[in-house]
Amino acid sequence: MLRLPHALFSLGLVATSLVAQSPLPQVAKAGKTAKTAKAIDPADLDLAVKPCDDFYQYANGGWLKRSTIPADKARFGSFEELADRNRDTLHAILEETSQRSDWKKGSLEQKVGDFFASGMDQAAIEKLGAAPLSPWLARIEAMKSTRDLASVLAAFHGAHAGGGGFGFGVAQDAKNSTQYLAQLSQGGLGLPDRDYYTKTDAKSKDLREKYVAHVAKMMVLAGEDSMDARAHADAVMIVETRLAKASMSRVDQRDPQKTYHKMLVSELEQMAPQFAWRLYFKGLGLKQVGDVNVRQPAFIMEFGSMAEDITLPEWRAYLRWHAVSSAAPHLSRAFVDEAFDFNSRILNGIPQQQDRWKRVQAVLDTPSALGEAAGQLYVKQAFSPEAKQKMVVLIENLRAALKEKIVALPWMGADTKQQALKKLAAFGVKVGYPDKWKDASKIEVVRGDFYGNIMRARAFETRHNLEKLGQPIDRTEWGMTPSTVNAYYSPTMNEIVFPAGILQPPFFDAKADDAVNYGGIGAVIGHEMTHGFDDSGSQFDAEGNLKNWWTEADKKAYESRTDLVVKEFDAFKALPDQNVNGKLTLGENIADLGGLKIAFAAWQKSLGGRSPDPIDGFTGPQRFFLNFAVIWRNVIRPEAQRVRLNTDPHSPGRFRTIGPLSNLPEFYQAFGCADGDAMKRAEDVRPSIW
Ligand SMILES: [Zn+2]
Structure with missing residues (x-):
């Protein structure tokens, strides 16, 4: 129920994919179609553009x-x-x-x-x-007063049948990672983010009108007449707008301290007494809930008020909508x-x-x-065991390179370094698929x-x-399926995870030169490792506890560096009228920059002083950076880009490429970029963190 933290890449709101590829490829053979048999295909480049202008x-x-x-x-x-x-x-x-x-x-x-x-x-x-909806709609119809809200929401949440209102689930206690903790979070919106309800520009207003029309159409499909449906859609908008206004921003939610408010159920009852919390937990079949983490207290307080002063007909309309929209795709x-x-x-x-x-x-x-x-x-x-073995070697090479970087950091003191190294050594690693299904x-x-x-x-x-x-932590679980093209870092587990699905070209190609693999999957591994040290991940220690291990001076030095990353990405124009949000994407941008740097260092180390021969006219370092650019390339619809700028903690692919590279002296050297070139940032505004 809780979103997976720190993935490499956000998959779409709609599940993506297409194209035919026949007989069940082994990892090493998969990937390249005849057209792109080469790891770096010269036809993919645009040689009319200078690499130092726009890589x-x-x-x-x-x-x-x-x-x-x-x-x-x-x-x-x-x-x-x-x-x-x-x-x-x-x-x-x-x-x-x-x-x-x-x-x-x-x-x-x-x-x-x-x-x-x-x-x-x-x-x-x-x-x-619409028959599968009937029992759910009947349950809502049978509500006698808003006091029934708790039992109805418990029924819906327990069955994962919609319901809305808020989110509830069990996850590791961020400050005591050896235990599970009940987690209560904001939720209950039908639009992608709280700001969609409050922004006053023409596009936002238009979208809200279309949303209300959509809700009404769905209500008609579920059996209402069109007059009722329209009135009910308006009620949905009233309820959701109140929830939206009380919601924490996505930027604030990235700070794990801001979403940690562990309290007794009795304290929750005092905080939002209008909702029958014990009845709700009982409805979910939970006998003993001692503590609960209220991730967004202001939201839960507002929800409590709403439980009382939103009318029964309005609640019914809202609940019906969430039941219908949850079931609709099926x-x-x-x-x-x-x-x-x-x-x-x-x-x-x-x-x-x-x-x-x-x-x-x-x-x-x-x-x-x-x-x-x-x-x-x-x-x-x-899945090829050979790929898994190679991955394990790569990961350990990256770990060694990051260790050297940390030891040599000019801005971090000895005490903090010791803690950072302890955390790095404690990283758990999962590759391919679960040991226990x-x-x-x-x-x-x-x-x-x-x-x-x-x-x-x-x-x-x-x-x-x-x-x-109340059970011990299950450390065997995976947050992604084996065929997924993605990877993640979990701060409370302190582990990095790479599904089988990503161990293929262009990320990983057993037939390609090392430069290409380090620029691809190497940068991915480095990205996940760096999440352990990004602005959010760095607040967790080696045991996965939200516990400060930084001296004050080191934290300040770190933040002066990450501030440069925020400024850099804030300035990137992704749509004619919308820039990247530097604060929302900070953790991912730190991870991209650090991952690239560590991967390059690990590759250099693996060469042991040798210099690989050029291939197709490109030197080893050039091939490393070319494949880094290949993994982030994409074409995207402007509407989808806008949704992502508002909700996705990852920057658009173009900026995931030029942002980190324009901060990296190793890149300038590989392509001969000079002062004043667009891809070479001036030293005083150039972030260098890990
Ligand atoms: Zn990431």
């Missing part, structure tokens, strides 16, 4: 010119291209598995195959229409089309809906027990019952999460 354009101009965004996508680049191949691999497995109906009942193959088959059974889904075509129309077309500019199999596969391929069941079938076919045996999967399968799987996941309270 993103120089390295990717050819590719950018010939690339178009597929009609069912918001964005297309190296991540999406590889994700498409992985998805096709998994698709072939799902097709084959679902075509057989003689699997042993309860086997992985039966569950995965029947789930996929049920999702593809459009006729059965059409026949049901219902009949009319619901699916309307959800697509607002969330994908209007909000993200995507003209065409994904094929059904892609959408069904996206529902399955999530970090859950069923997702890992599919993941087990995937890695049997698409999540157990899906208790989830019943029935052919022909898509909605039922989804709800049983969700109820299982919620229960599994809530049952962690």
